Amino acid sequence: MFxxxxxxxxxxxxxxxxxxxxxFILRAIRQLPTRNSHKIRLYVAADQRPQPLTPxxxxxxxxxxxxxxxxxxNAAASRQFGQQMGREFWLRKAAVxxxxxxxxxxxxxxxxAAEVAADAARRLIDLDRATGYDSDxxxxxxxxxxxxxxxx
Numbered sequence: 001m002f003x004x005x006x007x008x009x010x011x012x013x014x015x016x017x018x019x020x021x022x023x024f025i026l027r028a029i030r031q032l033p034t035r036n037s038h039k040i041r042l043y044v045a046a047d048q049r050p051q052p053l054t055p056x057x058x059x060x061x062x063x064x065x066x067x068x069x070x071x072x073x074n075a076a077a078s079r080q081f082g083q084q085m086g087r088e089f090w091l092r093k094a095a096v097x098x099x100x101x102x103x104x105x106x107x108x109x110x111x112x113a114a115e116v117a118a119d120a121a122r123r124l125i126d127l128d129r130a131t132g133y134d135s136d137x138x139x140x141x142x143x144x145x146x147x148x149x150x151x152x
Contacts, residue, residue, distance in 0.1 A: 001027060001045060001046070001047050002045075002046060002047075002048075003043065003044065003045055003046075004020070004024075004042075004043075004044040004046060005041065005042070005043055005044075006041070006042040006044070007034060007039050007040070007041055007042075008039060008040055008042065009039055009040070010039070010040045013031065013040055013042065016042065017029060017042070020044060020046065021132075023049065024044075024046035024047060024048060024049055025046060025047040025048075025049050025132065026044060026045070026046050027045040027046060027047065028044070028045040029042060029043070029044050029045075030042070030043040030044075031043075049132065053139075053142045053143055053146050055098070055099070055102050055142060057146065058095075058142035058143070058145055058146045059095070059099055059142075059145065059146075060146075061146075061149045061150075062095065062099070062145070062149065065096060065099050065100060065103070068092055068095070068096040068099075069096055071092060072089065072092055072093045072096060075089050075092075076089070087124075087127060087128070088148075090120070090123055090124045090127055091124055091141070091144055091145060091148055092145075093120055094117065094120035094121050094123065094124045094141040094145075095141055095142075095145040097113070097116055097117040097120045098117045098120075098121065098138050098141050098142065100113050100117070101113035101114040101116070101117040101138075114138075117138055117141075118137050118138055120141075121133075121137035121138045121140055121141045122137050124140070124141060124144065125137055125140050128144070
């Protein structure tokens with residue numbers, strides 16, 4: 001985490017805040033007048049936004065697609081009626097669907113795999129209450145999966 005201090009005109013504050021939010025993960029913003037009260041001081045606590053991993057790096061330690069399909073099917077079939085599936089299930093499901101969509105894209109196969117993978121990614125994003133991945137939900141899955149595999 002790091003801190004940013006900006007001195008600007010009050011009318012520029014919304015645009016500056018918007019631009020910062022597109023570049024960083026904002027934790028807190030404090031707004032105070034300057035000593036002469038003609039400008040505004042913004043104090044922003046922020047984190048660097050993680051760069052999306054390449055699919056190859058994200059899934060380097062992943063089991064085969066067939067194995068992951070088997071795992072997700074088995075996990076879904078073994079749950080009791082009414083039991084909610086946990087984060088690991090949704091993460092692995094979203095990751096395997098992303099991998100299938102990548103294969104389809106690489107091979108020029110026309111399918112709805114990318115749309116299905118994005119829907120699964122949004123489900124994981126909602127579960128994690130993550131923000132900032134509206135434009136590319138599948139990159140969230142790649143980062144989350146790589147992080148999860150590193151800690152296995």
